[in-house]
Amino acid sequence: MKKNFALRVDSEVFEAIERWAADEFRSANGQIEWILQNALKKAGRLPKKKRSSEEQESDK
Numbered sequence: 001m002k003k004n005f006a007l008r009v010d011s012e013v014f015e016a017i018e019r020w021a022a023d024e025f026r027s028a029n030g031q032i033e034w035i036l037q038n039a040l041k042k043a044g045r046l047p048k049k050k051r052s053s054e055e056q057e058s059d060k
Contacts (some may be wrong), residue, residue, distance in 0.1 A: 007032070 008018070014028070021031035040046045 018028045
């Protein structure tokens with residue numbers, strides 16, 4: 001589930017994000033999500049994903 005929220009960003013920072021997003025064929029929103037995901041992974045802050053029942057069955 002995705003949550004909406006307002007984000008205030010300096011105009012120069014936003015323009016840089018838009019350019020970076022265009023270089024990688026993403027929207028600015030998609031680029032911000034990607035940046036956040038990578039930062040969270042690097043910091044070890046993402047919760048571990050639950051394994052699907054198929055993966056659990058194959059371990060048996």
